Amino acid sequence: MCLSIPSKVVKIDDNNMATVDTMGIKRHVSLDLIADEINIGDYILIHVGFAMNKIDEEEALQSLELYREMLEAMEEEERRQVIESDDQCDNRTQV
Amino acid sequence: MSELQLKDLYDGFRDPDVIKALAKTITDETKNLKETLNIMEVCGGHTHTIMKYGLKQLLPHNIDFIHGPGCPVCIMPKERIDHAIALAQMEDTILLTLGDMIRVPGSKSSLAVERANGCDIRALYSPLDAIKIALENPDKKVVFFAIGFETTTPMTAALLEQVEKQGITNLYFHINHVLVPPAVDAIMADGQAKINAFIGPAHVSVISGAKIYQPLPEKYGAPVVVSGFEPIDVLQSILMIVRQKNEERCEMEIQYSRSVTLEGNIKAQEMIAKFMEPRKHFRWRGIGDIPDSALELREEYAAYDAEKIFADILPTEPIDDHKLCICGTILKGLAKPNNCQVFGTACTPNNPMGSCMVSAEGACNAYYRYGEI
Numbered sequence: 001m002c003l004s005i006p007s008k009v010v011k012i013d014d015n016n017m018a019t020v021d022t023m024g025i026k027r028h029v030s031l032d033l034i035a036d037e038i039n040i041g042d043y044i045l046i047h048v049g050f051a052m053n054k055i056d057e058e059e060a061l062q063s064l065e066l067y068r069e070m071l072e073a074m075e076e077e078e079r080r081q082v083i084e085s086d087d088q089c090d091n092r093t094q095v
Numbered sequence: 096m097s098e099l100q101l102k103d104l105y106d107g108f109r110d111p112d113v114i115k116a117l118a119k120t121i122t123d124e125t126k127n128l129k130e131t132l133n134i135m136e137v138c139g140g141h142t143h144t145i146m147k148y149g150l151k152q153l154l155p156h157n158i159d160f161i162h163g164p165g166c167p168v169c170i171m172p173k174e175r176i177d178h179a180i181a182l183a184q185m186e187d188t189i190l191l192t193l194g195d196m197i198r199v200p201g202s203k204s205s206l207a208v209e210r211a212n213g214c215d216i217r218a219l220y221s222p223l224d225a226i227k228i229a230l231e232n233p234d235k236k237v238v239f240f241a242i243g244f245e246t247t248t249p250m251t252a253a254l255l256e257q258v259e260k261q262g263i264t265n266l267y268f269h270i271n272h273v274l275v276p277p278a279v280d281a282i283m284a285d286g287q288a289k290i291n292a293f294i295g296p297a298h299v300s301v302i303s304g305a306k307i308y309q310p311l312p313e314k315y316g317a318p319v320v321v322s323g324f325e326p327i328d329v330l331q332s333i334l335m336i337v338r339q340k341n342e343e344r345c346e347m348e349i350q351y352s353r354s355v356t357l358e359g360n361i362k363a364q365e366m367i368a369k370f371m372e373p374r375k376h377f378r379w380r381g382i383g384d385i386p387d388s389a390l391e392l393r394e395e396y397a398a399y400d401a402e403k404i405f406a407d408i409l410p411t412e413p414i415d416d417h418k419l420c421i422c423g424t425i426l427k428g429l430a431k432p433n434n435c436q437v438f439g440t441a442c443t444p445n446n447p448m449g450s451c452m453v454s455a456e457g458a459c460n461a462y463y464r465y466g467e468i
Contacts, residue, residue: 030223032253035362045301045354048193048243049221050250052301053360059353 006043006055018051020044109148109326117330118153124337131157133289134336135282135428137275138296139166139456140324146465148326158333161288161428164278164382165296167242167271168195168454169426172380173414175271176201179240181408182269182401183214189232190216191225192240193247195454200447202414222254229258229266238267238401245307246298248272248371248390249363255370255399267401270391273377275299276307277388281379283315288428292336294329295321297351304359305349312345323351370396378413380450381423422449425458432462439463 007020007027016031018038030050031038038044043055125132136142142162145151151160164170180201183190190206197206197218210216215235219225222239229237241251251272258266275296282288295308300321308319318339322332332350339346349355370393377389392400402409416422419437424430432438432451442448444460451457 030221030253032256033249033360033363033366035360045298047246047298048219048250049223050253052246052249052298052363053354056353 007046007051009038009040009042009044012038012040018044020046020051022046114148114153114326114330117327117334118150121158121330121334121337122155124334124341125155125157128157128337128340130291131159132292132333132336132340133159133161134292134294134333135161135163135279135288135290136294136322136329137163137165137279138294138299139163139169139454139458139461140296140298141294141322141329142166142458143456143461143465144324144326144329146461149466150326150329153330154333158337161290162425162431162458163428164282164379164426165244165275165299166451166454166456166458167244167247167273168199169422169450169457170273170278170379170382171196171199171242171271171450172378173200173202173416174378174410174412176205177203177414178269178402178409179206180204180209181410182238182240182405183209183216185236185405185408187234188215188236188238189228190214190238190240191219191228192216193219193222193242195456196240196242198447199450199453222250223257225254225266226257226261226263229263233265235265236267237265238269238405240269240271242271244273244275244296244299245303246296246301248367249302249360252363252366252370255396256366258399266399267404268392268399269401270371270389272371272390273379274388274390276310277385278379278382279311280314281382281385281388282427285427290315290428291317292340293317293319294332294336295319295347297321297323297328297355300349300351300355300359302360302363304357304364305347305355306357306359308347312347316345318345319347321347321349321351321355323354369393379426381416381426417448420449422451422459425451432459435459 007022009018010021011019018029018031020027020029029046034051036054044051045053045055145160176199206216225239305321311319318336320332320335322328335348335350371390372393373387374389374391376384376386378384397403421430421435442452447453451459
């Protein structure tokens with residue numbers, strides 16, 4: 001019951017409903033629990049057919065940027081580690 | 096700012112290189128830890144992420160996970176499932192519920208078995224679908240067996256609001272909405288589980304606000320990080336916990352800041368408060384009675400309350416699990432699924448004995464599907 005895939009609003013429908021795109025799948029969701037105005041292009045978090053809240057785009061981008069920086073900073077060390085040790089957990093990271 | 100693409104978000108949070116890099120950082124920073132970190136991931140969604148992506152295997156030995164009670168299907172005691180079955184067996188009735196509830200064994204049967212026997216039992220994608228079903232079946236009693244934590248409760252409230260607005264009279268509610276903080280308190284008060292940090296479920300906080308976790312660090316000396324569900328969210332949350340320990344801090348922090356605020360979704364909270372109030376007692380499977388740990392309909396909505404309207408057919412006797420099933424001990428954070436003697440043998444996802452194996456979010460199901468057998 002805990003999906004966390006962000007959905008993009010592609011259409012505002014009647015009766016406080018919206019059509020969203022979740023990883024390419026179109027869904028019809030209720031906006032009844034949202035106090036903010038929702039516009040086309042907004043990202044929202046969906047739970048059992050309802051939008052729970054708007055996702056802050058800037059926050060999401062910042063998080064991703066942080067991960068990228070961390071990776072870049074560690075790349076050399078990471079490469080060395082891979083060469084020096086045959087980490088038994090490597091095969092588990094192919095997600 | 097360039098437009099955020101869905102694919103970027105999704106791929107970014109599962110990037111194997113980023114996962115490895117984060118695991119390495121955590122390993123480096125745990126070297127000076129004075130004690131093993133026993134982190135309870137309260138929510139079954141996190142248990143699944145940890146198992147599915149093999150996060151435990153990527154992390155050093157001084158980090159362990161204790162699986163918490165945050166799976167609404169897992170914590171449902173048998174007598175409540177017997178309620179659902181009794182309601183479904185009434186004449187001219189359609190019983191509706193969410194998720195895996197249909198497969199969980201009650202004392203003698205399950206909703207799946209009763210459906211096979213001819214009862215009209217349906218799993219909904221969204222609570223709102225109940226309206227359509229009630230309108231299409233005016234000569235039937237439609238009962239919504241409502242389950243879920245803080246995350247799902249407002250959806251039931253929104254449904255009630257629609258039912259009231261549209262004047263629907265044949266839709267009844269059996270409310271089983273439960274609350275995270277009293278369950279965590281009960282486990283900690285028990286004193287047996289060795290937990291010194293928490294990963295808090297983000298979706299609960301999207302609705303209730305991260306403020307509901309604020310008392311925990313002071314009360315139990317355990318940091319809480321409110322975490323998203325992607326593997327990178329969970330690893331980043333663990334890193335935040337490790338850093339708190341290394342800096343001798345003990346606080347509530349939000350990792351999932353892209354969606355969680357301190358106050359949560361006020362509109363949703365108001366909608367819940369309009370229709371529901373704390374229930375004095377609710378018995379949790381395996382954990383037992385926890386006061387004020389669930390919600391019920393307010394007296395003024397008794398006309399919708401299946402528990403009141405159909406009280407004479409609902410069994411009241413509490414029923415414990417099969418004595419070989421250790422779901423209760425697992426839910427209390429005292430055992431792992433592979434400590435159970437029937438795990439993977441007499442109890443499998445196809446033929447579950449206990450709720451932790453049934454639910455896709457249950458710890459036993461996660462262990463069965465992703466390893467540790």
